Amino acid sequence: MPIYVQHEVLGRIPDVFNAEAIWQAPGLALFSRRPLLRDLLERSPREHRGRAATRCFSHVTLVLPQEDVDDDYHLTRGARARDLAQTLATLHQKDFGDLLGGDQVRYDVVGAESLAPGEIEVRFGHAVYLPAPGEKVLYNVSVSRDSAIWHPVCPIYPHQRLALIGGQAGQGAADWPFGPDGAILVINDGPDSVPVVDMRPRGDFDCRYDPRSGYYTIKSLREIDGGGPRLLLKIARNGELAAARPAMPAVMPSSMPASNAEPVPLPVPMSIQMPAPVPASVPMSMHTQLHSPMPAPASTLAHAAPARTARPAVWQSRADGLPLDPTAIPVSHRPTAPATLPGESDATYAPLAQQRVQLVALALPRLSRYRDTGAEALELPFDRSLMLNTGAHSDTAISFVIDAADHLYAATKEGRQRITAPATFAPVDARTMRLLPAAPAMADRYHALLCLAQPVGAAVASGARFTFGRSAAMLAALRVLDSPRFIRRADGAPGAASADRIGLSRNAFSFEATDHGYRIGRLSASQALYHLDERMAFVAMIDAAGPESLYLLPHGHHLVAGHYVLRFDA
Incomplete structure (x- = not known):
């Protein structure tokens, strides 16, 4: 395997800013003197033919030792370090000018706490690159152990x-x-090609690229107690040079859209009149409004969403102060018991x-939007x-933490870091969580949508109407944030009320399963309701209110109410 970086520590140098003492020792005792920078460059050429x-x-x-670099910056504003780099570049050009092949000689001086006084570490090789003045960064490389906290490693330049x-x-x-x-x-x-990631030694690691997450997952194949360690590697293209972004190294199946793909809006539903079954006690002249997904004219869309107040009404206390009445849950329609005992009829059930x-x-x-609640943060x-x-x-x-300034953070044992949507998180193997940006029509209330790694479901019977809300027992198992422990006040103590009181009414909406949705x-x-x-x-915001104004939600579509994104399956 080739040596990509040559690094040596030169010791016993009284003045670390003396270029001649670093470049070559005086005299002609070639076999007795210790190797310096010129000798190292001569012994490790970039290309050779035979021994030449x-x-x-x-x-x-x-x-250089960090203390020497700091003193130079304090006393001369880094003049000695600049003179050192310039002098060494001149000596380099003078002694190896015929071996440069048109390359520009570049030197850089940095500091390190690990070096003792009088020590200098030199680094050069195939994987050592110093940018030209004004050269912009092409890629930024960062690593993570949990996909939430990312640590920068190094930039990569176009050349x-x-x-x-x-x-x-x-x-x-x-x-x-x-x-x-x-x-x-x-x-x-x-810039027109995708970076290639290669592990060394190759047989000891498994490296895979996840196009949905946008990073590489590297796992060690060595036998280690507790399993091989894992590292996540992200190579992000610089935004200023992202116009000609190449294709990703892995292609996602067409049946699985990328998490950062631009959603295609569907036609906005409009209200139509359709007759519905009417109970015997209700006059036959009454009708039920059903919303069906049909394109609406521009004039209808312009006045579809009325202005909403900044202060949510769901946080206001009841005027009468009386306890809430429980919501009646309709009894599921069940088939009547057979007139005969089992075995006495061949009827099929x-x-x-x-x-x-x-x-x-x-x-x-x-x-x-909820400052009057005293909530300083919502922590999940x-x-x-x-x-x-x-x-x-x-x-x-x-x-995941969102504070009163609407800043979103991810926190693990590695620390806490601000995040933005879209993003993908894989703190453990085999499971991921996606963070999707909220649609512009929802952005006044919501910051982002956090997709669960494992959905929580409940069965409902068809032919009966149920109610969902803070005071409704139906689907209570899906209201996972119905607890004050997720709310943090300014003093750091848990909130006094359930997190569901932010954005979810006592009786938010009713739903009934039918053959068509x-x-x-x-x-x-x-109550704000959104159809996804x-x-x-995003499809539409459900504006019509009242038990007689019904909206048809197709099977497999989603409804957003409060903190919850519910999928209604067939």
Whole structure:
């Protein structure tokens, strides 16, 4: 295996800013003197034919003791370091000018706490590159152990061929798990090509790229107690040079859209009149309004959404102060008992059809709209199975926090870091969580949608109308945030009221399963309801209120109410 980075420590140098003392020792005692920078460059050429060198390295990094670098900056504003780099570049050009092949000689001087006084570390090689003045960064490389907290490693420039990370001589990475023998080699073929990631030694690691997450997952194949360590590597293209972004190294199946794909809006539903079955006690002249997905004219869309107040009405207390009445739950329609005992008839009994409602994501609110609640933060912890952590002392793998300034953070044992949507998190193997941006029509209330790794579902019977809300017992198991422990006040103490009081009414909406979908009724004028399609792309806001104004939600589509994104399956 070639040596990508040559690094040596030169000792016993009285003046670390003396270029001649670093370049070459005086005299002609070639066999008795210790090797210095010129000797190292001569012994390790970039290219050679036989024993004759044909090209030498032209980019060299000098690492001086940090105290000397700090003193130079304090006293001369770094003048001695600049003079050192310029003098060494001149000596380099003078002695190896015929081996440069047109390359520009570049030197850089940095400091390190690990060096003792009088020591200098020199670094050069295939994976050592110093940018030209004004050269912009092409890629930024970062690593993570849990996909939430990312640590920057190094930049990659357009004309840089190789970058070595980890190992004994590569760029240092925070919490490096593979020891001094493992290293990551990033190969850059230019702005129009995708970087190639190669592990060294190759047979000791498994490296895979996840196009949905946008990073590489590197696992050690060595036999280690507790399993091989894992490292996540992200190579992000610089935004200023992202116009000609190449294709990703892995292609996603067409049946699985990317998490950052632009959602395609569907036609906005409009109200139509359709007759519905009317009870005997109701006059036959009454009708029920059903909403069916049909395109609406521009004039209708312009006045579809009325202005909403900034203060949510769901946080206001009741004027009468009386306790809430429980919501009546309709009895499921069941087939009547047979007139004969089993075995006395050959009638065939069919099972009762059961539809399901699943909680697939949590809608993260903008707490700045709820300042009167005293809530300073909403914290959502998840355990190692990526289920919402409801215990006070359970093992937490990752937490998502949104503060009163609407800033979103991911927190793990590695620390806390601000995040933006879209993003993907994999704090444990085999399971991921996606963070999707809220649609513009929902952005006044919601910051993002956090997709659960494992949905929570409940069965519902067809032919009966149910109610969902804070005071409704139906689907109470799906209201996973119905607890004050997720709210944090300014003093750091848990909130006094349930987190469901932010954005969810006591009786938010009613629903009834039918053969063509679910008929949704908005029960509270202050309750915001949003219709998302099967890909969680925004469709419409449900404005009509009242038990007689029903909205037809197709099977497999989603409804957003409060913190909850519910999928209504057939």
